[in-house]
Amino acid sequence: MTNLRIAWIPLVRTTFDVPLAHEMIAAARQALTAAGLTLVGPAEPITDLPAAQAAAAELTTAQPDLVLIFQATFADSTLVAALTEQVEAPVFLWAVPEPWTGERLRLNSLCGINLAGHALTLRKRPYAYAYALPQDPAVLQKITALAAAGALRRRLRSARLGVVGEHPPGMDSCHLDEAELRQTFGVQVQRIALAEVFARARQVPADALAQTRAGLDARLDNLAALEQAPLNGTLSVYNALKEIAREQNLAGLAVRCWPEFFTELGCAACGAMSMLSDGFGQAAPVPCSCEADINGTLTQLLLQWLSDSPAFGTDIVGVDADKNQIALWHCGLAPLSMADPHAQPHGTIHSNRRLPLLMDFPLKPGTVTVARISQSTGSLRLVLGKGEMLAEPKPFSGTAGVLRFECSAQAFLNLLMGEGLEHHVSLTYGNHLAALQAFADLIGLPVLIIGEEVHL
Numbered sequence: 001m002t003n004l005r006i007a008w009i010p011l012v013r014t015t016f017d018v019p020l021a022h023e024m025i026a027a028a029r030q031a032l033t034a035a036g037l038t039l040v041g042p043a044e045p046i047t048d049l050p051a052a053q054a055a056a057a058e059l060t061t062a063q064p065d066l067v068l069i070f071q072a073t074f075a076d077s078t079l080v081a082a083l084t085e086q087v088e089a090p091v092f093l094w095a096v097p098e099p100w101t102g103e104r105l106r107l108n109s110l111c112g113i114n115l116a117g118h119a120l121t122l123r124k125r126p127y128a129y130a131y132a133l134p135q136d137p138a139v140l141q142k143i144t145a146l147a148a149a150g151a152l153r154r155r156l157r158s159a160r161l162g163v164v165g166e167h168p169p170g171m172d173s174c175h176l177d178e179a180e181l182r183q184t185f186g187v188q189v190q191r192i193a194l195a196e197v198f199a200r201a202r203q204v205p206a207d208a209l210a211q212t213r214a215g216l217d218a219r220l221d222n223l224a225a226l227e228q229a230p231l232n233g234t235l236s237v238y239n240a241l242k243e244i245a246r247e248q249n250l251a252g253l254a255v256r257c258w259p260e261f262f263t264e265l266g267c268a269a270c271g272a273m274s275m276l277s278d279g280f281g282q283a284a285p286v287p288c289s290c291e292a293d294i295n296g297t298l299t300q301l302l303l304q305w306l307s308d309s310p311a312f313g314t315d316i317v318g319v320d321a322d323k324n325q326i327a328l329w330h331c332g333l334a335p336l337s338m339a340d341p342h343a344q345p346h347g348t349i350h351s352n353r354r355l356p357l358l359m360d361f362p363l364k365p366g367t368v369t370v371a372r373i374s375q376s377t378g379s380l381r382l383v384l385g386k387g388e389m390l391a392e393p394k395p396f397s398g399t400a401g402v403l404r405f406e407c408s409a410q411a412f413l414n415l416l417m418g419e420g421l422e423h424h425v426s427l428t429y430g431n432h433l434a435a436l437q438a439f440a441d442l443i444g445l446p447v448l449i450i451g452e453e454v455h456l
Helices: 018-034 049-062 078-084 109-122 137-156 178-185 194-202 206-217 228-247 270-278 294-307 409-418 433-443
Strands: 005-011 038-040 066-071 091-095 128-131 160-164 188-192 252-255 288-290 312-320 325-330 346-348 358-362 366-374 381-389 399-405 424-429 447-449
Touching: 005 018, 005 049, 005 078, 005 137, 018 038, 018 066, 018 137, 049 078, 066 078, 066 109, 066 137, 078 109, 091 109, 091 137, 109 128, 128 137, 137 294, 137 433, 160 228, 160 294, 178 188, 178 294, 188 194, 194 228, 206 228, 228 252, 228 270, 252 270, 252 294, 270 288, 270 358, 288 294, 288 312, 294 312, 294 366, 294 424, 294 433, 312 399, 312 409, 325 409, 366 399, 366 433, 381 433, 399 409, 433 447
Parallel strands: 005 038, 005 066, 066 091, 091 128, 160 188, 160 252, 252 288, 358 399, 381 447
Antiparallel strands: 312 325, 312 424, 325 399, 346 358, 366 381, 366 424, 381 399
């Protein structure tokens, strides 16, 4: 996640070693900016309560992702209490060690965050902390993860997700609990009728279809070989969903993709959702899940925001315990940017319904973060794991890949079945576990780590 905004607030009490404190402040500031973080806040260190109150007033409009109190020297807790009273961002307290010389205690920084932590605990305000020198890479990673968690929470509070139709019968894993999503994440849900999407798709102008087709022809090599009427139907669905998302300011969509798109509109929704999730022809990707799986869409949105790249919702369709491999597949709706660069993506037809348009390619190799907002226990929790997408042939037609988790494939299968998890998981490229764990901690969401042993 880029453009993280840190409210950088160093504290100094002038009766301590001010020159040393300023050295620590300068070193920490340099390390933070070198890590790619944007620092906002007062130009000078806070030394008294009026200055803290003035800085606090500015923070209410700055919308930082994290409030970082750098305790350059000891200061009593009134400063931290004032600085954090009105701002909703997570709080990080940082103290620096100093040599035990037998001489003067020059900073007494640790005692400062100890007092601050007690004051925040009395106020039921959670916080994280570090006691380390400014160049400590582990501290910088911790700060970045917590800032990313703060940014996720803030963005979700203004996010809107669209649900097209109802999930198909028997797909209990795609159940929508609108009130719980609102309470836990802050997201709003907008319901959209299938009939509205169909009506809009039938009215997409020919020039818009031609423009979409031209852009897709540059990515896929065989559109001319597919049945053209249903292909145009999928391109029309893409345009209809794109306009609905734009008009209603929707950050993601959960779509009942079958059977009605096949039986009433005569085409597949998969290719349209692939294009939307990839950001094709849009200002930003609009993550889409099939079978009206709203929790899947929300998981994809979290992963997309963290990775600054598209996310994919998929089924687990095979486990090879001997090879320690897991087959991931979903018809043909993975974002095109996830295609293995050594393979040419194709357009294809649905394996059962025999209609276009779906994408057909193997997923590119690389580290992936796998996640799922799960409701299998009756309340929400976050399932997390990390693995490697392997450079292996596609296990099945459509969009598919071969994954190896950090745990064994059998341990994952035991977890999947032992916990009764959903049949959809979401993934994006890169390692984003620390930020997701920090986000879950921030909002009080239980976490289940893929790799925890479950014996059946």
